[in-house]
Amino acid sequence: MTTTTTAAGTSRRGRPGYDREGLITVCVEAFNRNGYEATSMGALSRELGISKSAIYHHVDSKEEILDIALNRSLAELERVVSEAEALDAPAVEELDTILRESVKVLTTSLPYVTLLLRLRGNSEMEVKALQRRREITLRIADLISQAQKDGDLRSDIDARTASRLAMGTINSIVDWYRPVGGAPDAALAETVRQMVLGGLRAPAAG
Amino acid sequence: MTTTTTAAGTSRRGRPGYDREGLITVCVEAFNRNGYEATSMGALSRELGISKSAIYHHVDSKEEILDIALNRSLAELERVVSEAEALDAPAVEELDTILRESVKVLTTSLPYVTLLLRLRGNSEMEVKALQRRREITLRIADLISQAQKDGDLRSDIDARTASRLAMGTINSIVDWYRPVGGAPDAALAETVRQMVLGGLRAPAAG
DNA sequence: CCTACCGATCGGTAGG
DNA sequence: CCTACCGATCGGTAGG
DSSP, rough: OOOOOOOOOOEEOHHHHOOOOOHHHHHHHHHHHHTTTOOOHHHHHHHTTTTTHHHHHHOHHHHHHHHHHHHHHHHHHHHHHHHHTTTTOOOOHHHHHHHHHHHHHHHSSHHHHHHHHHHOSSSSHHHHHHHHHHHHHHHHHHHHHHHHTTSSSSSOOHHHHHOOOOOOHHHHHGGGGGSSSSSSSSSHHHHHHHHHHHHHHSSOOO | OOOOTTTOHHHHSOEEESSSHHHHEEEEHHHHHHTTTTTTTTHHHHHHHHHHHHHHHSOOOOHHHHHHHHHHHHHHHHHHHHHOOOOOOOOHHHHHHHHHHHHHHHHHSSHHHHHTTTTOSSSHHHHHHHHHHHHHHHHHHHHHHHHHHTTTSSSSOOOHHHHHHHHHHHHHGGGGGOOOOOSSHHHHHHHHHHHHHHHHHHHOOO
C-alpha cells in the first residue's frame, strides 16, 4: 500500500496531513465556536497546528471556507423541500415530510447548518445565502397556504408568518442540540413534528 | 429655561450632541447590522459622526455598551417570567401570559433582544448572559411540566425540549420582524400564542 | 464650570 | 514580513 487513509475516509498519496475536507471541518467548528468574523486566520492556524500560509495551500481565502460550508447546508435543505414537493401528495403530508427530514439534516449536518443560520448578511456572499434561505421559507409558506385551502390546517393564521415561525422552531435546534450517537435523533424529530403540526392544526385557546 | 431636552427626554446643561442613551441606541443598531465583534470603534465613530476618542467620553469600553444592552433585555424577559409566576394561576395560564408578554418585549425592545439572542459566548460577559437565558428557559420548562401534571398540556413530550422549542419559536421573531408603528403587534402575539399553545396541547398526528 | 468633543498617538494584531 | 487597522488613552478645546 502506498496510500494513506484520512479520518474522512478519502484515500490519497503525498505528504500526510490535512486534506481540504479535514481542514474545512476544523475551520467550520472554530467558526461556530467563536463566530466567523471573530475567528482570525491566525487562530485557525493555531487550531489546525499548521502555519497560516499552509492554509492557503488548501483554500484561496477565508471566505472560500465559508462558501463551501454554506453551499453544503443550503443544498441539503433545498433537496429536502424539492423531494417533498415531488411526492405530489396532499400539502399537509409534504409539510410533514419536510419537518421530519429538516430535523434530520440539522442534526446530521449540525456544524454546517449552524454556520448558515448564524449569518447576518455582512458580505455579498452572506446576503446570497440569506436569499436562498428566504426562498425555502417561501416554498414552505406556499405548502401551508395550500394545506389551509385543503382544510387540513387552520386558516386563521397567516401562512407566511406560520412558515417563519415553524422554520424558527426547527432552526433553534442548533442552539442547544448536541449529537449523542451516530444515529439521527428520532425522538426530537417526532417532538418537533407534534409541536409544529399541532400548532398549525388545532384551535388551541379562546 | 436654561436646560435643553434631548430625544431621550433627559434634561441637562453643556454642549449639545449625543448623550449616553442616544449613543447606545446608535451603537446597538450598528452591532445588530454587522455583528458585535465585526463592528470596530472606528466604524461606530463614523456612524455617530464623532471621533473614536469622543465615544470614550460616554462609555469606558466597547464591552460596556454590550453590557448595558444585554442587561436591559435580560431584565425585561426575567420580569415577564417573574410577573407571570406571581399570578399564582394555573401553570398553563401563567405560560400563556409569558408567551404574550415575551412577544411584546421582543417587538418593543427589538434591538436589545436581537443583540442578546445573537451572542455565542465569546467572552466572560457573553457566557454570563447565556446562563441567564438558560435560567429563563428552565423556569418555563418547570411551568410546562406543572401544566402537564395538571392535565392541561399533552404529557408525551419532554418539558425541557418543549421549553427550548417554544423559546426558539418566539426568539426567531427577531430574525424577520420589523416594527411598523408604535404599538406592539397584537396579531403576531396571537399567532405565536395559537401556534405554541396549540402545539403543546393537541395530539396532532398519528 | 459643565458636558461633548478633538487630533494625535500608543502597543498590539489582523489578513495576506 | 508587510501594510492596515484594532481598541484605548492622552492633553487640550469648544459650546452653553
